[in-house]
Amino acid sequence: MCESFSHQPLLGAIMSEGYVGSKLYRIRHSCAHIMAQAVLEYFPEARIAIGPPIEDGFYYDFGLPRPLTEDDLAQIEARMKAIIKAKVPFTRREVSAAEARQIFASQPFKLELIDGLEKGGMDEYGNKTAEAPVISTYRQDTFEDLCRGPHVENSREIDPSAIKLMSVAGAYWRGDAEREQLQRIYGTAFESKAELEDYLRRLEEAKARDHRKLGVELGLFTFSSLVGKGLPLWKPKGAILRDTLERFLRQAQLDAGYLPVVTPHIGKLDLYHTSGHYEKYNDSMYKPIDVDGEEFMLKPMNCPHHIEIYKSEPRSFRDLPLRLAEFGTVYRYEQSGELTGLTRVRGFTVDDAHLFVSPEQLEEEFIAVVKLIQYIFEVMGFTDFRARVGTRDPLKDKYVGDPALWDQATKAIIDAADKVGLNYFVAEGEAAFYGPKLDFIFRDVLKREWQLGTVQVDYNLPQRFQLEYMGSDNQPHRPIMIHRAPFGSMERFVGILIEHFAGAFPVWLAPLQAVLIPVADRHVEYLQGVAKRLRAVGLRVQVDDGKERMNNKIRLWQGQKVPYMLVAGDRDAEAGAVSVRLRTNEDLGAMPVEDFINKVRAIVENKSQALV
RNA sequence: GCCGGCGUAGCUCAAUUGGCAGAGCACCAUACUUGUAAUAUGGGGGUUAUGGGUUCAAGUCCCAUCGUCGGCUCCA
Numbered sequence: 001m002c003e004s005f006s007h008q009p010l011l012g013a014i015m016s017e018g019y020v021g022s023k024l025y026r027i028r029h030s031c032a033h034i035m036a037q038a039v040l041e042y043f044p045e046a047r048i049a050i051g052p053p054i055e056d057g058f059y060y061d062f063g064l065p066r067p068l069t070e071d072d073l074a075q076i077e078a079r080m081k082a083i084i085k086a087k088v089p090f091t092r093r094e095v096s097a098a099e100a101r102q103i104f105a106s107q108p109f110k111l112e113l114i115d116g117l118e119k120g121g122m123d124e125y126g127n128k129t130a131e132a133p134v135i136s137t138y139r140q141d142t143f144e145d146l147c148r149g150p151h152v153e154n155s156r157e158i159d160p161s162a163i164k165l166m167s168v169a170g171a172y173w174r175g176d177a178e179r180e181q182l183q184r185i186y187g188t189a190f191e192s193k194a195e196l197e198d199y200l201r202r203l204e205e206a207k208a209r210d211h212r213k214l215g216v217e218l219g220l221f222t223f224s225s226l227v228g229k230g231l232p233l234w235k236p237k238g239a240i241l242r243d244t245l246e247r248f249l250r251q252a253q254l255d256a257g258y259l260p261v262v263t264p265h266i267g268k269l270d271l272y273h274t275s276g277h278y279e280k281y282n283d284s285m286y287k288p289i290d291v292d293g294e295e296f297m298l299k300p301m302n303c304p305h306h307i308e309i310y311k312s313e314p315r316s317f318r319d320l321p322l323r324l325a326e327f328g329t330v331y332r333y334e335q336s337g338e339l340t341g342l343t344r345v346r347g348f349t350v351d352d353a354h355l356f357v358s359p360e361q362l363e364e365e366f367i368a369v370v371k372l373i374q375y376i377f378e379v380m381g382f383t384d385f386r387a388r389v390g391t392r393d394p395l396k397d398k399y400v401g402d403p404a405l406w407d408q409a410t411k412a413i414i415d416a417a418d419k420v421g422l423n424y425f426v427a428e429g430e431a432a433f434y435g436p437k438l439d440f441i442f443r444d445v446l447k448r449e450w451q452l453g454t455v456q457v458d459y460n461l462p463q464r465f466q467l468e469y470m471g472s473d474n475q476p477h478r479p480i481m482i483h484r485a486p487f488g489s490m491e492r493f494v495g496i497l498i499e500h501f502a503g504a505f506p507v508w509l510a511p512l513q514a515v516l517i518p519v520a521d522r523h524v525e526y527l528q529g530v531a532k533r534l535r536a537v538g539l540r541v542q543v544d545d546g547k548e549r550m551n552n553k554i555r556l557w558q559g560q561k562v563p564y565m566l567v568a569g570d571r572d573a574e575a576g577a578v579s580v581r582l583r584t585n586e587d588l589g590a591m592p593v594e595d596f597i598n599k600v601r602a603i604v605e606n607k608s609q610a611l612v
Numbered sequence: 613g614c615c616g617g618c619g620u621a622g623c624u625c626a627a628u629u630g631g632c633a634g635a636g637c638a639c640c641a642u643a644c645u646u647g648u649a650a651u652a653u654g655g656g657g658g659u660u661a662u663g664g665g666u667u668c669a670a671g672u673c674c675c676a677u678c679g680u681c682g683g684c685u686c687c688a
Contacts, residue, residue, distance in 0.1 A: 059683095067616055169683030170615025177685045181615050184683070212681095217623090225661085225679050281688050301688060335613050335686060344687085432688075520645045548650085555649035569647050581648060 019055070021150060024191055027158050028053035030090060030140070030151045031080070031189045032060045034158075035165070037143035038079040039064075039185070042072070048145070049109040049173060049182055056199070057188030061171050063109070064183050073165045073185065081160040088141040090151040100135050103144060109173065110146050117146075162196045163189040206446055211498035212341035218503050218560060220494070220511070221342065230339040230346035232491060237511035240540065241497075242490050244509055246327055248607075249351055249376065249486065256372050258325040258353055263305035265329060269295040275304045276400075276464055280433070284333050302328035303483060306354040307465050310479075315469040317358060320479060321365050325353035327490065342495035349490040355482040356467070362409070362457070362480055366416040369455050373440060373486045374420065377452075380497075381506070381609050384443040385452070386423045389413055390430030398433050401459045409457040409480075410436045434460035440486075444500040452493065453486040504561040504583060507611065508604045514541040515557045516578070519550055519569030526573040530566070530593050537597055539604070541566075558583055563611055564600070582611045 019025055032051035035058075039046050043064055051060030095103065097118040104110035117135050138147045140155065152158060164187060171184035190196040207213075215221050220238030227233060234242060250260070269288050272278035277300065278285065288295035299305065306324045315322070329349045338344055357365045370387075377385060391410050392399050399406070413436055417424045424438070431437060437456035443449050458481040461467075468476040487493035497505065507513055514534065516527040524545045534541045544553050550567065557565055566578035572590055580588040580596060591599075603610060 070617090167682055168616065171684045172614080175685070177614070181684075183615075186683080223679090229679070275688095277688060284687065303688090330688095332687080337613065337615095337684080338686070340681090434688090517648085519647050522645075549644095549646060551646085551648065552650050553648095558649060565648080567648060571647080579647075585649085587648065 023152075023157075024189075025053050026150050026152050027191065028058040028189050029147075029149070030155065030158060031163055031187060032058040033090075033138065033140060033143060033145050033147070033151070034080050034083050034155065035076065035185060035187060036060050036062075036145060037083060037141060038076045040143065041079060042076060047109055048107055050113070051145075057166065057186060059171075059184050059186045061173070061182040061184045063180065068168045068183055068185070073168065076185070077163070077165045077187075080163065080165075083141055084155045084158045084160040084163070086141065087154055087156040089154045090138050090140045092136055092138050092149060092151075094134055094136050097135060100137070100146060103137065104146060113146060158189065159192055161193040162191065163187065164196060164200070202446065206448070206499075209446070209499045209502045210341075211343075211495040214498050214503040215342065215495075218498075218511075220498070228346070229336065230334060230344070232342055232345055232347075238494070240511040241505065241509055242494055245487070245490065245493070246351075248379070250325075250327075252372065252376060253323075253325050253353065256323075256368065257321075258323040261306060261309055261324045261326050263299075263302060263309070263326060263328060265299055265331070266296045267299050267305060269297055271304045271308075272297055272300075274464060275307075275461060277301065277304075286331055286333050298331040299328075300330050300332050302326060302330060302350060302352045303354055303461060303481070304465075306352075307461060307467065307481075310354075310356050310467060311465065315356075315479075317469055317471050317477070320469060321355050321357040321361050323353055323355045328352045342491040345491050348492070351485050351487045351490060351493075353484055355484070356462075356469075356479040357482060358469070358471075358477065359480060362482075363412045363416055365482060366412055366455065366457070367419055369482060369484050370416055370420050370422060370438065373453050373455070373484075374422075376486045377440070377442070379607050382442050382452075386425065386441050386443075387417060388430060388439045388441055389417060389424055389426045390432070390437045390439060391426060391428050392431045392436065393429030396429065399431065400434055401463075405459045406431075406436065409459065413438050413455075413457065432456050432458075434458045442496070444496065446499075448499075450496050452488050452496070454484065454488065456483040457481075458483055502561075504563075506607065506609045507563045507600065508607045510561075510563050511540065512542055512560070512562050513539050513600070513604075514564035514566055515553075515562050516541060516543040516566045516568065517550055517553045517557070518543075518545065519567060521545075523568050523570070523573055527566070527568050527578075530568070530578060533593060534597065537601055539597075539600060554581065558585075564596075566596070584611065586611075588612065 029052065032053065036048050036051055039060070039062055040048065045065060047063035049061035049063070051058065097114055100114045101111060104114065114135065117133060133148070135146070136148055137144050138149060138151050166186045166188055169184045169186065170181045172181050173179045188196070188199065190199060215238070218237065219235050220241065221232045221234050223229065223231070224233060266289065269278065272285070281300065285300045286298045288297055306326070309324060310322065327349050329347060331347045334344060334346050339346065355365055355369070389410070392406055414426070417438065435457040437454055439451050440453045441449050442452045462478050462481055467479050469479055471477045497509070516531055518524045518527050524543060527543045531541050531543050544557070546553065548556070554565055561583050563583055565581040567581060568578050572578055575590065575592070577590045577592050578596055579590045582588065599612070
């Protein structure tokens, strides 16, 4: 896989349908204006930039004389509430560019926006527009802002108890890292206090599920500043989870005709000159390592290595499709400010595969890949997902290759999506530079969207590496490559799993599937015998022979989200049974060990999400 | 990389205006032998992230570095 999966949850990236222009949207937009008024009263010298509504609230960017503090936010919020309570009307008027310049004479950012509006071709958010729009302003109370609206008619439509300022952050003017960095105040607003409280509760819930917190609590992974930031260290429990996922995927791929390969973590710089990645992406590659006068790179992707395997022998049309798969660890120099937990790291393992296919095989192979990914998601219990077809943006020229080939590949992708009945949408401009792609976007239990796997069609690398196969016509032909990674990266995928399941993994994935808890010391021996039987059928179990009392052990293991706690005392030992307690608090009572084994084996084999 | 916040025992957090670094949990020891979410008592544990500086005196103030959090930018 050469093009990155996105690292961000897509929250906010996709505005919900019907949101733009809705009452909530207008409330938030008006809150942004009221906030700007409050800030201007607080800092009369403030330079105001832009302040739109966003998916979860609104923000406004300011140039201020000093950094804002928590205390400032509280005061600004209090002032906002006072303005709202004053029931101020919002009035719109249309002005000429000259009038606008007069109104905003002391606001340099606004003047720049007016220039853009006057020239046309760009709106106040820097988005392209067809022609010069009408310039309008909105006024409430003492504050007038350059704005196309819409707004509430009167601040009485806003519930002052349903707004809250959330945080301050740096943000570049016009999103340009070369330009001045402003202070952005994020706030949120809802139609009612209850909705605001519900939103804050959801934030708390997300925080409680944060994989960075749970990962440490559950002993899955750790980081070391001595090893380096963005370089996760997998502890035994995390490694078991990850390994279980890998074994599952490896088997599914073997069944689908993929062939395993293994390649080294470094490669010569020339390899990346040939692939073209160095020229385009050396900013995010680690610097070359000099070895005896030759330069080696830590590999930022696996494709070139796999291509060299393709090229290692003459290929015939009979060899195609050739599907090479590897859990390939790659290293990318991510900016330090962008590193987060497992979802954005500097070293990670891609569940990668490259399919070398003939043009005639493209659609069929593409469909097979999509079906494989659907199957994998189904097993994972990821039912709530949709797919995004990333096509080229005809207005941009960042793409390589023949437009006719692009059209052909895009058509192949859309046809494939239609044929397998995929829930998809088309996103223009979301293609990789070398070809169109299909991304899978998963919605977790908290309704947050995450980009997972991706499938990409590539005409570029086969050409750059002069790939060929001998056709049935005894003529050389160029294969097409499909890059694909169902999980995206093991690190990121595990991070998402942790948050989705809140650490309570399905039994087949749980690092520890059952803990055996003796009522008293004299039952340890019996349970060790039981543990042996459970391990013999491949279950991951542990006898807790610590000196804690049974009640405390139950409490601790329940916190570790171990699916089953098997308690045994005199009665159980005598009956050859265990008393089964689930992490959900449910007590199944005593059952013969054999029954427990049969029950759990079936659950593990079916990769069932259930505990009983 | 940039802007801002944070960094005290393994974890969660205390420590007036700069004035002897503490608690709970965890850990270790001893006793208790327990039937479904914390048994009791005792003990050990710190160069307050690291390195400089100001001061009679720094966890507290200043600078740098590292890490981390919220964003921005980037993301093959």
